Amino acid sequence: QNRVFSGAQPSGNMHLGNYLGAFRNWVKLQDSFECIYCVVDMHAITVWQDPADLVAQTREAAAAYIAAGVNPEKSILFNQSQVSGHAELAWIFNCVSRLGWLNRMTQFKDKAGKNRENASTGLYVYPNLMAADILLYQATHVPVGEDQKQHLELTRDIAQKFNNDFGVEMFPLTEPIIQEEGARIMSLRDGSAKMSKSDPSEYSRINLNDDADAIALKIRKAKTDPEPLPALAKDLEGRPEALNLVGIYAALTDRTRDSVCTEFEGQGFAEFKKALTDVAVSKLSPITGEMRRLIAAPDHIDAVLRQGAERASAIAAPILKDVKKAVGFIG
Ligand code: ATP
Numbered sequence: 068q069n070r071v072f073s074g075a076q077p078s079g080n081m082h083l084g085n086y087l088g089a090f091r092n093w094v095k096l097q098d099s100f101e102c103i104y105c106v107v108d109m110h111a112i113t114v115w116q117d118p119a120d121l122v123a124q125t126r127e128a129a130a131a132y133i134a135a136g137v138n139p140e141k142s143i144l145f146n147q148s149q150v151s152g153h154a155e156l157a158w159i160f161n162c163v164s165r166l167g168w169l170n171r172m173t174q175f176k177d178k179a180g181k182n183r184e185n186a187s188t189g190l191y192v193y194p195n196l197m198a199a200d201i202l203l204y205q206a207t208h209v210p211v212g213e214d215q216k217q218h219l220e221l222t223r224d225i226a227q228k229f230n231n232d233f234g235v236e237m238f239p240l241t242e243p244i245i246q247e248e249g250a251r252i253m254s255l256r257d258g259s260a261k262m263s264k265s266d267p268s269e270y271s272r273i274n275l276n277d278d279a280d281a282i283a284l285k286i287r288k289a290k291t292d293p294e295p296l297p298a299l300a301k302d303l304e305g306r307p308e309a310l311n312l313v314g315i316y317a318a319l320t321d322r323t324r325d326s327v328c329t330e331f332e333g334q335g336f337a338e339f340k341k342a343l344t345d346v347a348v349s350k351l352s353p354i355t356g357e358m359r360r361l362i363a364a365p366d367h368i369d370a371v372l373r374q375g376a377e378r379a380s381a382i383a384a385p386i387l388k389d390v391k392k393a394v395g396f397i398g
């Protein structure tokens with residue numbers, strides 16, 4: 068049986084990278100898989116979130132999923148903290164996962180930064196909770212951006228160790244689904260850093276709730292170089308910011324980078340940025356409009372999340388029961 072699970076953190080500022088690396092795939096997969104899409108609020112609090120903001124951001128994330136094309140009648144859409152099995156299985160995985168494994172996780176190193184002693188312990192065990200999110204539903208496939216590949220490998224290690232330790236065939240070895248184009252959108256200010264919600268610079272990313280003027284301004288200010296576009300994408304080597312803009316154009320139009328380069332060969336980035344702005348605005352403005360419409364009806368969003376949580380709990384309950392029995396918990 069095939070089942071898809073994925074999620075994003077309601078840490079504010081849903082952006083173009085989330086759309087191109089994740090949401091857009093989620094939508095396509097709805098036709099061929101049973102899909103569970105989660106707003107992972109428990110992950111979000113691994114770094115400080117103001118409680119009132121977290122409420123608004125959680126609704127905004129759900130609105131972004133729906134606006135991008137997730138159909139809550141068909142797929143399951145809910146927020147993580149409403150299904151207690153995530154926390155329960157995460158605890159068991161804290162005891163299966165190894166310190167050595169977590170110590171290799173690059174996201175922790177990036178997010179904890181220099182002041183590691185002051186990072187929350189939640190941020191450290193985040194990958195164990197992510198494994199629990201996925202395996203609570205015995206999900207076989209997880210569509211994510213490239214930055215999550217390492218966490219998916221850890222999920223497989225945890226699944227395998229659990230199965231071995233307890234002598235059961237409980238968990239599948241989950242496969243990531245990573246798109247070719249759009250899997251790693253970089254910051255508009257720095258071609259070596261990924262576009263992130265948590266980047267303090269507003270000019271580093273295009274937010275899904277940016278209007279046309281904001282998109283135009285951010286693309287105009289995006290870092291580039293004075294060289295024109297080459298005929299082939301491989302000739303963009305050593306020009307990470309230029310490559311990123313070409314990659315965004317390719318992902319938004321479902322084309323290859325080579326075909327984009329061929330079309331714009333010899334033109335400078337001032338010209339190319341105008342074309343990119345047009346494409347970005349035409350793709351994103353319907354999503355932005357729909358997000359705003361949905362956010363204006365928070366009761367409706369909350370009801371969708373509640374119903375989704377009930378459906379998710381119904382799938383999780385028998386799996387969690389088997390897990391507890393395998394571990395040796397009475398109940
Ligand atoms: P944060 O900075 O709070 O971690 P984020 O921007 O990394 O936020 P997440 O909620 O952690 O967003 O990730 C949600 C999904 O979006 C994941 O599947 C992740 O791989 C994908 N994603 C995040 N950033 C990018 C990006 N720059 N390019 C492509 N996919 C991305």
Ligand code: MG
Nearest residue numbers: 076214263264
């Ligand atoms: Mg992230």
